Amino acid sequence: MEKLIVSPAPHFHGGRTTQRIMLDVLIGLCPAMIASVVLFGVRAAVVILTCVAACVLSEYLSRRVMKRTQTVGDLSCVVTGVLLALNLPVTIHPLMAVFGSVAAIVVVKQMFGGIGQNFVNPALTARIILMNSFPAPMTHWTAPFAYSAGADAVTTATPLGMLQEGSEDLPGDLELFLGRTGGCLGETCALAILIGGAYLILRRVISPVIPLTYLGTAAVFSALLGRDPLFDLLSGGLMLGAFFMATDYTTSPVYWKARVLFAVGCGALTMLIREFGSLPEGVSYSIVLMNIMTPLLERAVKPRAFGKPRAGKAGDGHAS
């Protein structure tokens, strides 16, 4: 008889792999990508492709240089590339996009050990680096459908920018929902993000805990601060952040109760920055700050093992 494989149980696997999860995230991002091309033209596709190519190459080369197993195949670098691109204005210079991609993959992700090891979200951190390096190009917004009007880059402001400047002419809720406003590539169209987010929840790639808590907390804080909750939910990067950035596995807690706290923190910080900060938008900073809080949250909130008494309680034997 041939040699038998002797391996530890379980001998079956559920079939879900890292690669499949990342592919699902990419599928979930498709509506937002399509929306970005519809709203901002072919140039949006160029930005996305530039970021993806730069991220994949960065991942490949850094793994090579560090002589570690190649991880390009898990597609996580493609996800980072798409997410970064969706967080950039369409007029961004391709070299700036490349700079951001290299920072995301090489500095934020690979220098900390690669997939599963980075302590902040690579795409968001790269966006913050770009915001601080190139403040003007990073806040240069073009109006949607400007490309079809024939005019070259009609500049506009984001809804949150208008609000901060005290503009009276704010876009309506339907405009916001469909994304016909100025803003980053993937953040304006709430409809596309909701379709993608629903796909991820249905495929059980993400649990609804973080997005719903994040959005709910933001709405509550918005109301408490005397703002318009619906306007706040639909404008800026909140939808994209809640469904695709705050749910990043590596940088959010693994236990659902800690996830609730994490998302509450994200929602509260976002609204506090929007109301009191000098920037009109606070999604990136709030998520990155909560990323840094994640290890502390995991220390503070742990699951209680089955049959262990509650702290300060002698026993929990019979049904309560």
Added chain:
Amino acid sequence: MALPFPKKPFHTHGGVSVPHCKNTWNLPTATMPPPKRVILPMQQHIGASCTPVVKKGDHVLLGQIIGDSDAYVSALIHASVSGTVADITQVELPGGQRTAAVVIDSDGKMERDPGVYPPAPLIGPKELALAAQSAGLVGLGGAGFPAHVKLNVPEDKTVDTLIINAVECEPYVTADHREALENGKNVLDGVYKVKEILDVHRVIIAVEDNKPDVIARLTEIAENPEKDPLDEVRVLALKSRYPQGAEKVLVRACTGRRVPAGGLPADVGCLVMNIASISFLASYLRTGMPLTLKRVTVDGSAVAHPQNVIVPIGTPIRDVIEFCGGYKCPPKKLMMGGPMMGLALYSDELPILKQNNAVLAFDEKDSAALEPTDCIRCGSCVAACPMNLMPLKLEKAAQRRDREALLALDVATCMECGCCAYSCPAGRQLVQAIRLGKSIVRNAGR
């Protein structure tokens, strides 16, 4: 004062949905003729090994004691065929431990030991435990815990609920399924006996809802106003979700009670018995024949004719597979038990043990394993853990050999059900790491 029966099972945390693959549930059980030779290891249970009480050349009869131990937590070993002791040898069990084994060459006559006669009518719990002990009964669901230890409920504890485990949540395995269909009356006989002797007034027969025929059959038999006038025995359908049949999960699902960490079901007033164990107990009380036969499911992509077979304990696995038409393609993985918790075997010359409920042989395609990649912290393992542990952190703590962290993460609560590794997208061998962690904690004093 009768306890109420739950209308529906209580909520249990975690678990995974596994493919059922119950290919053999509809096939009648075949009975294997006596094999030429049986190998009977002296350790087929949790606890102390037995010592052979026969020597090479002795003639032994079916049902005769061949292995005994002075230890309380142990189980007698009986000859499963009549014939001549060919050798007393050492075998390496699937778990890796070495133990003595009695090899018997069968004379093909299956001649009964005249010492095999039904026990005197039982009067109390002590006699019941004694009967289980003389029968060599162990938990037949897979764990192999000596039944007399379980039945000997400590005096400071009261059992108010008897749970019959007919859940059978492992993929492929249908031995308990066939037991219920073919031997349901016997099962209920055992239930009424044990219930009467232990003075228990609530018996819950737990079955997963993917076995509607078992639920129907057992419900029909259990509705017996003659033997159960107060309707104290009922069947409860549980959601089909692995590991619904794990003792602690089962107690929770049936009664809502939580067995304390490090405790036993008796701590919360429950006694859990496997359906095959209780059925065997009923036949033993009738005939006095100790545990020498076992029903096993033979299945897997490399087996020609999958089916359930009743085999003498100690029959080499190869003989059992040959009885089922042999291998239809070269096996790459052979296992004892189901695919979630079963042990991979290094050879098909190993014998069937008391606690075996399945032998599965898989072809190359079904034996392929994922190459482990880095943990992505997705939290699937945490969500899947029925014991509410954090397998990803346990793995890291085990790799660091960090005893303090392992204890803080309650490594001992893990029952190794495999839900974490099953759901891990990075294909990490979490159960293996946790087992290593347990041994780090155990051996820390050395």
